[in-house]
Amino acid sequence: MLEELEIRALGPIQQARIMLAPHAGMNAITGETGAGKSMLLNAIELISGAQSQPARVGVDADQSWVQAIFDVSGNDRVLQLADEAGSECEDDQLFITRTVPKSGRSRSVLNGRSVPRGVLKNMTSQLVTIHGQSEQLKIANAVKQREFLDSFAANSSARSAYSQAYTQYSALKEKLDKLRHAQSDAVAQIDYLRDAISRIETVDPHVGEDEELKAQRDYIESATEIALARGGALMALDASAGEADEPSVSELLARAIHALRSVEHIEKMGALVSRLEAASDEIQDIVYALSQDADDDISPQDLDTINERIHDLDELMKRWGPSLDDVLAWKEKAQFDLEDLDASPERIQELEKELEKSLEKAKDAARTLTATRVAAAEELGSRVTEELKSLAMEGSELHISVTSRDELDSFGADSVTFEFVPFPGSPRLPLGKSASGGELSRLMLALELVSFEKKHAREGDADENAPRGSVPTLIFDEIDAGVGGKAAAELGKRLALLARGAQIIVVTHLPQVAAWANKQFVVAKEKTRDGAYTTVTHVDKEERVAEIARMLSGSQSDMSLQHAAELIEECTLRIEG
Known part of the structure; x- marks a missing residue:
């Protein structure tokens, strides 16, 4: 819900701040023709991500600036989008700012963080719906018509079931088409995968084996140097390892311990004896380890075997590496790919049966979805036609056709078309080709009203207790074109009725419409010696x-x-x- 709109240097508006009616309610924007009411709509379009127009920057300003503050409490989708954009909402408020310079690019800011203009479009599409001259034409789009009908039908479970069935069918069809139209390529790929898997299995590597072998090779290549060093160390540490004239470390430690035995009852000397004994034990462990290494049987044949193994592993890693981990992961994936590429007649026949079952399942789901649309189309068209009578469009009719087709697509097996009859005897024509701007505005109001009433009937009194941020903002411009008298009063009443569950902003010339508003703002042009400027005042x-x-x-x-x-x-x- 839009709480506040602030504007600086946009067209004739030097500065304006609008505090809108709280929660659900109706806000009327009035003023004489040419005063600048369109600038308010332009400001909302800017924060909705519309293309910037530097020509609308105020005469004496370098840039226009617009800021909107939304209450988004309870609007989980918007809160999620803000988090994904790195612009988390504090206190359930969303700040959107748009700056448009006279030259250069505009800047979009979401909660203090610069974002692409597309982020604003995505965000505000969840918050604001503008029924203006350009926006009205969107309902002429087949996709928008289908989306509106689905929303009215509340058929999300049927759409979800169909989407799952269609996705499964499409995946199977793609797999089967791939096998049928590229069997020769598949056979070549199968041969390659089988040879590669066989090669890896023949070598049978294990993770880290290459590093282990290289360590062994380094040890063997340094065997002579290691043997000499080990022998020298053994002779120095243990007298029994050689025939040296000098006493070894073990012998010297034994002498030292013996010399201190006589005074070890003295606490300080006893501690030193214990430390020497510990050192002697450690030396014996080292001597034992060196002696064990001396027993290793190292031969040139061992080095040849290790080098051959390292070579085999290197070949695998060059082809499917760079590491043995990667080689083994590639082999696992290749085994799955091999199953998918099995182009044997038996495999194709098996997939054909699976595809046939999947297609029938998708068609069943599509028929269920179509049934929800057909029922909703009849109800929506009838109720909107009845509503149009109250909006000075007696004799106008809305017909919604749901036409089945043989082909499936992502959205079902039917086509939705909104057709409008502007007066009795007129043929049904596509919506965008048969209604004027004012008629489209009132038709959109009728659609919104009927949709609101349907939702209210489904959810009971849930909307009355809904969080403020979940209240939609609907903007109507030029909805009163060609309307007057009793019909004007009825138009205002209908907007006020819709405002019970939505925040309504209407730009109007009709007092019979403005009088229904909870809040009214007057746009007026003030003349000064230096020219003219526009003010926006809450009255x-x-x-x-x-x-x-x-x-x-x-x-x-x-x-x-x-x-x-x-x-x-x-x-x-x-x-x-």
């Missing part, structure tokens, strides 16, 4: 009565003021009732 009480009076008769006579006050009071009582 209430006497100021609002004066604005409604102006809208009623173009003046503020006693009669028009009285009429305006009565109109506001009547609408307020009906809203509260």
